[in-house]
Amino acid sequence: MLLNDDLQNILEKEAKEGWIFKKISNSMLKFKKEEPQDIKYQIDFSSPTQEYKEILKQDGYEFVDNFTELSIYKNNNINAYDLQTDETTRLLSLERMFTPKHPIIFFLVNVFYLCILEFFRLIVFDSLRSLGTILQSIDVWCIYLILLLLFLVEIFITLEQYLYKCIVHCQLQQKKYYLLPTKIIEIIIKILSIIMIILGIYILVSQIFDNHWIDFIVKTLILYGIITLFRYMITKIAYRIESEPMQKIVKIVTFILYICAFTFVSSTEISKETKNNIKPYMNDTQINQDIYSNIFYTSYVSTIEDFDTIYKKEEYEVCLNDFIAKEIFKSEISYYERETRMPTQEEIDKITEETGEWSSNDVPYQSYENAIETYHKYSNSLVDECYYNDLVFIARKDQTILISYLQNEDNYIDQVLNHYFK
Amino acid sequence: MARREFETLTPQMFYILLVLYHPMHGYDIMQEVSRITNNEIQIGAGTLYTLLPRFEKECYIELVKEENKKKIYQLTSLGKKKLLMEKERMLKQIQILDEIDAQE
Numbered sequence: 001m002l003l004n005d006d007l008q009n010i011l012e013k014e015a016k017e018g019w020i021f022k023k024i025s026n027s028m029l030k031f032k033k034e035e036p037q038d039i040k041y042q043i044d045f046s047s048p049t050q051e052y053k054e055i056l057k058q059d060g061y062e063f064v065d066n067f068t069e070l071s072i073y074k075n076n077n078i079n080a081y082d083l084q085t086d087e088t089t090r091l092l093s094l095e096r097m098f099t100p101k102h103p104i105i106f107f108l109v110n111v112f113y114l115c116i117l118e119f120f121r122l123i124v125f126d127s128l129r130s131l132g133t134i135l136q137s138i139d140v141w142c143i144y145l146i147l148l149l150l151f152l153v154e155i156f157i158t159l160e161q162y163l164y165k166c167i168v169h170c171q172l173q174q175k176k177y178y179l180l181p182t183k184i185i186e187i188i189i190k191i192l193s194i195i196m197i198i199l200g201i202y203i204l205v206s207q208i209f210d211n212h213w214i215d216f217i218v219k220t221l222i223l224y225g226i227i228t229l230f231r232y233m234i235t236k237i238a239y240r241i242e243s244e245p246m247q248k249i250v251k252i253v254t255f256i257l258y259i260c261a262f263t264f265v266s267s268t269e270i271s272k273e274t275k276n277n278i279k280p281y282m283n284d285t286q287i288n289q290d291i292y293s294n295i296f297y298t299s300y301v302s303t304i305e306d307f308d309t310i311y312k313k314e315e316y317e318v319c320l321n322d323f324i325a326k327e328i329f330k331s332e333i334s335y336y337e338r339e340t341r342m343p344t345q346e347e348i349d350k351i352t353e354e355t356g357e358w359s360s361n362d363v364p365y366q367s368y369e370n371a372i373e374t375y376h377k378y379s380n381s382l383v384d385e386c387y388y389n390d391l392v393f394i395a396r397k398d399q400t401i402l403i404s405y406l407q408n409e410d411n412y413i414d415q416v417l418n419h420y421f422k
Numbered sequence: 423m424a425r426r427e428f429e430t431l432t433p434q435m436f437y438i439l440l441v442l443y444h445p446m447h448g449y450d451i452m453q454e455v456s457r458i459t460n461n462e463i464q465i466g467a468g469t470l471y472t473l474l475p476r477f478e479k480e481c482y483i484e485l486v487k488e489e490n491k492k493k494i495y496q497l498t499s500l501g502k503k504k505l506l507m508e509k510e511r512m513l514k515q516i517q518i519l520d521e522i523d524a525q526e
Contacts, residue, residue: 046471050491055449055467083468086434093472
């Protein structure tokens with residue numbers, strides 16, 4: 001849109017129909033309905049110094065709005081002279097607008113992105129074992145994809161800016177080779193943005209299923225406010241300041257404040273209470289209860305972590321439908337098989353051979369078919385399937401899954417199943 | 423690329439430099455150019471204020487003093503040289519035109 005030489009004509013045509021231009025932002029123009037009138041609009045890229053403003057005022061020009069370096073002026077006298085009278089000069093100032101980021105900043109930003117991506121990649125690729133684990137970590141996948149798309153968009157935008165610069169430069173020599181690639185890049189950026197918006201909407205929706213949704217909505221609103229303010233400061237206020245050092249200081253201060261506010265708001269918890277309507281079987285004064293959820297399942301976890309006693313944990317999962325429940329059941333079987341198994345010497349040797357040391361995190365997961373062999377089947381009419389080993393039992397009934405560490409009690413499994421499913 | 427910007431001067435650029443033989447601030451430049459060209463060439467404020475810092479960067483003009491926040495510029499010797507080079511170029515064009523015109 002910035003390149004569009006017709007912008008002036010559009011504004012003037014709208015004014016004739018009574019739509020008076022008020023505001024410009026990254027993606028839109030804002031008009032207000034008034035009396036139809038003839039107004040002359042001019043687009044300019046000069047930084048507005050005092051002297052410049054006075055000259056414009058003398059000739060009846062009035063500042064309307066700006067977006068970064070692009071300022072829009074209006075004049076009620078349609079016979080006023082143009083601000084840009086020399087095409088070569090206009091292209092020169094346009095070219096300055098499309099200067100891509102400094103290579104060092106571009107490099108640092110991308111390294112930062114790659115670090116975050118790598119961090120998420122480790123979590124995400126760990127969950128590639130089975131469909132069940134992917135379903136369980138769908139939120140992390142979404143965040144990972146959004147970050148990946150942001151990274152791509154960042155690169156494409158830089159490329160686009162570079163092409164714009166080339167276009168402007170080539171207009172000096174009357175060439176238009178670059179228009180097609182720019183159009184293609186624009187479309188790619190749009191598609192990526194749409195995917196990102198869809199993923200973003202998913203995350204918003206999935207939060208509503210969560211207990212923290214009030215917390216989340218309040219935070220989102222505050223963060224949205226901060227981002228809007230930040231953008232306003234950078235794109236409008238900073239560019240209206242005359243002296244360049246001052247402009248830079250304002251930009252840097254705004255950026256630092258923005259980072260601080262963002263980290264502060266996103267790290268504070270507004271409501272700390274979590275409602276938990278699932279009563280665990282175990283009786284203890286120190287039960288920690290947590291809820292994890294995404295659109296596919298909700299998991300209620302009750303734990304007592306005390307180093308003196310045996311580890312106690314009960315996990316009750318409600319899934320969206322039977323199919324998802326079966327998939328998650330499979331992944332839980334292989335997850336708890338690894339949790340409760342002491343790795344064999346062979347496995348330890350293999351890990352130490354590769355890395356020089358070993359931790360329980362390095363032990364590979366077994367496939368569901370292999371893992372289920374190590375469990376014993378337990379029959380109870382209350383549930384569809386139930387398996388146990390020396391330490392843990394896992395049961396499934398329709399859409400719900402129950403996992404519990406075994407305790408020293410008579411008929412422990414029956415007791416727990418009765419408690420949850422009766 | 424920066425070097426090639428002012429390889430040839432457009433008429434607007436040419437007249438801005440020309441009137442700066444005498445020290446002058448922005449608004450006066452615009453008035454003076456229209457006066458000496460009998461309103462044939464009007465310089466827009468946007469064009470003028472894009473060009474002034476660039477000419478200054480290229481050392482064609484220099485800041486003489488600042489009065490009431492108005493910057494007064496004057497042509498440098500390099501600027502004069504640039505104008506004379508322009509003259510040569512134009513003379514050459516005219517000469518070639520005359521030669522071809524005479525052959526017809």
